[in-house]
Amino acid sequence: MTRIGAAAFLALGLLVLAGCGVSADLSSRAVDVAAPPPLTPEPEAGSNEIQEADGHSPNDCLACHIDKQQLIDTARPVEVHPSESSGVG
């Protein structure tokens, strides 16, 4: 029984090694497979930030348009001409 057990253990070991060899062989012939998309966290409700590649985002628009003082500071001077219209329009 000891001989039979040793032989069985040896056979199992060879089978495992053979399996590794096949695996190594397959990996050498691997085909190109598109990488799965990276998992990204779901945006939180209410968040619509879109980050652009160059680091700018729609927040550039909002950052200014929610800032009253900045809008005042950057507004073009308005030339006010008294209207020459007369009477009811």
Added chain:
Amino acid sequence: MAPLEPWERVLIADPEAYQATVHAQLDCLECHGGQYSADKETAHEEMIADPSEAPESTCGECHPDVVSAQPDSLHVNQAGYWTVLGERSAPEHHPALEEMFGNHCASCHTTCGDCHVSQPSGVGGGFIDGHLFQRTPSMTRNCTACHGSRVGNEYLGKHEGILADVHFREGRMNCVDCHAAQEMHGQPTDCAECHPAPEDAAAPPPADHRYAGLQYPGCESCHPTTITGQDGIEMHAVHGADLSCQVCHSVSYSNCDGCHVAISETTGNPFFSTETTYLGFFLGRNPRPSYERPYAFVPVRHVPIAADNFEYYGENLLPNFDSLPTWVYATPHNIQLETPQAESCNACHGNRELFLTADKVKPGEWAANQSVIVLGVPAPVAEKEEEPSP
């Protein structure tokens, strides 16, 4: 209406409220163009201030039914102006009139955004409420911002001694309670889509004037028993079909003479000068009788047209001036339940003061107003004597 300050026109006052709206899910650049940058000048390069000037590629992406109809909206195409300018002028004068129109009239052209996001550009523009889209336009900051000097002042009761329209005074009704979206947005391009019956096949042409086609809104939509005389009011039974409602239920309204236009030599800005404005109530013959408007008499309003209104742009640009009246079909927006002319039969019958007789028309405009001048005032009637109380 005072114009907004430059910063006020573009301030998103409540960013959290804006971010929570469905329109905020769109990228700013999708509608407005320009580019992302913290620098104002760079960010605004090729920016579109009012994306709804080209609604097919913006609003129409999500609201195609509305945008497909809007080319026929009088607010968009301003066809009413060209209907009367075309009638009074001649083709050879159209280039000069188009230049005039571009300088003085085109700012009344209305985009989706002029009603649903901003004040109209004609009054300086600017957000109604921090870029929040408004399902219902503001009565005073949108509708009467443009329609202020006549409709707005009448409806809101701004003429001294004249009450506001009963629909506003008692009912607090807004413009859109009568002038619904279907009217404002224009006629759908394919009527048969909703009205597939054979009798509907002959679709009316798009409106070329505010009083063209169906009478909508109509008073009888809410007051159906008036024109059928089923409300027990004798005057409705007698006159429900031959007088417009305003004949009995309107009071004095604004009339204007001669609106001359030019370009300022000092500033280069367009300007106008109206000769006179006056209140009055005048019943004329109906200049536009139709199946929809079969009335014998209607209130008529003098509009600020004169033969030389556009002489800055060329001589005699309205050679067919007399082809249309200067006193026009009117629907004053100052409706009252009780009016002086409706007090009794003879408050109107035999009362020359109410009627547009020739002596109230400038001699130079007699020819233009042949269709409206009242030659014979309805004779007084024998009114029933009140029965003595038992």
